[in-house]
Amino acid sequence: xxxKTTAKVNQRSxxxxxxxxxxxxxxQGLAQLINQEKDLEVxxxxxxxxxxxxxxxxxxxDMIIVxxxxxDTSGMDLIKDVKIQYPNLPILILSMHDESLYAERALRAGxxxxxxxxxxxxxxxxxxRRVLAGEIYVSDSMAAKMVSKLATGIAPQNASPIECxxxxxxxxxxxxxxxxxxxxxxxxxxxxxxxxxxxxxHIKEKLGFKDGNELFRFAVEWVNSEMxx
Numbered sequence: 001x002x003x004k005t006t007a008k009v010n011q012r013s014x015x016x017x018x019x020x021x022x023x024x025x026x027x028q029g030l031a032q033l034i035n036q037e038k039d040l041e042v043x044x045x046x047x048x049x050x051x052x053x054x055x056x057x058x059x060x061x062d063m064i065i066v067x068x069x070x071x072d073t074s075g076m077d078l079i080k081d082v083k084i085q086y087p088n089l090p091i092l093i094l095s096m097h098d099e100s101l102y103a104e105r106a107l108r109a110g111x112x113x114x115x116x117x118x119x120x121x122x123x124x125x126x127x128x129r130r131v132l133a134g135e136i137y138v139s140d141s142m143a144a145k146m147v148s149k150l151a152t153g154i155a156p157q158n159a160s161p162i163e164c165x166x167x168x169x170x171x172x173x174x175x176x177x178x179x180x181x182x183x184x185x186x187x188x189x190x191x192x193x194x195x196x197x198x199x200x201x202h203i204k205e206k207l208g209f210k211d212g213n214e215l216f217r218f219a220v221e222w223v224n225s226e227m228x229x
Contacts, residue, residue: 015132016043018061020052020078021094022071026117030065030094033121040128048072049081056086063132066111068095068102073189074171076109083110092131094124097226099142101160105167113137162222164206172199177219 017034019042021027031042044059046052048071056064064082068075079091092113093106103114113136115127130137138146165173168189175185186196200215209215 014039014041015063016041016059016061017128018042018044018046018052018055018059018064020046020049020055020064020070020075021067022047022069023067026067030124033124034128037125040125049078052078053081053085056082056089061089063090063092063128065092065094065128068093068097068106069174074167076105076167076171079106079109079111090131090134092127092137094127098160099139100145101162101170103138103142104146105170107136107138109167114142115139161207165203169199169203169206172196173203173219174223176200176216177221177223179220 017040019027019030021030024047027045027047031045034040034042043061044055046055050072052064052066055061066075066078070078075093075095079093082089082091090113091111092115093102093111094115094117095102096117099114099116106114112134113127113131115124115137116139119127119139127137162170162173171189172185175188180188182196182200183193185191186193189196200212204210204212204215207215207218209218
């Protein structure tokens with residue numbers, strides 16, 4: 001699907017938004033929600049990183065909304081690429097993935113906010129407006145966890161063991177849990193099979209697994225639990 005733009009010359013006073021998500025239903029629903037607001041307008045859509053970078057160039061949005069999981073790469077990689085080329089462009093992550101695991105990573109990568117897709121519509125609009133205003137947005141509970149961690153230097157006692165993984169290791173772990181074989185993961189992340197095998201070895205070591213079967217079972221269980229959120 002080519003990147004789609006919806007520019008309107010007579011609505012330049014509105015804040016323009018670009019949506020990057022590979023699910024058409026999500027894009028359409030989010031666009032409908034945003035376009036109901038008098039001061040906001042969806043100016044374009046993209047379903048992968050390549051389309052997103054092209055759409056940013058064409059549309060020049062005031063902000064972009066990105067999902068963590070995209071077809072050809074991770075939203076985390078897209079954040080980093082956008083911040084290199086467009087350092088002042090605000091990014092809000094809207095995702096089904098647990099914010100306790102991804103929010104801090106997204107902010108470190110350059111995003112200005114993180115909100116989960118199951119949140120109430122008014123919270124999504126609030127997040128958009130705060131990010132447009134130059135503020136950081138996460139949920140109240142996530143903000144409290146981040147402040148506590150910053151103040152004490154200690155992760156919460158109920159922290160997931162997955163948090164010890166690097167961003168790339170977490171992406172490989174998620175793809176394993178989705179059922180992708182090593183070669184498939186390598187192709188999807190544009191890396192060599194040997195590199196993915198190295199990541200798998202690091203993940204097993206960090207999580208204390210004896211073999212690939214244990215890793216696979218745990219990854220599948222984790223992905224399934226994410227889907228139920």
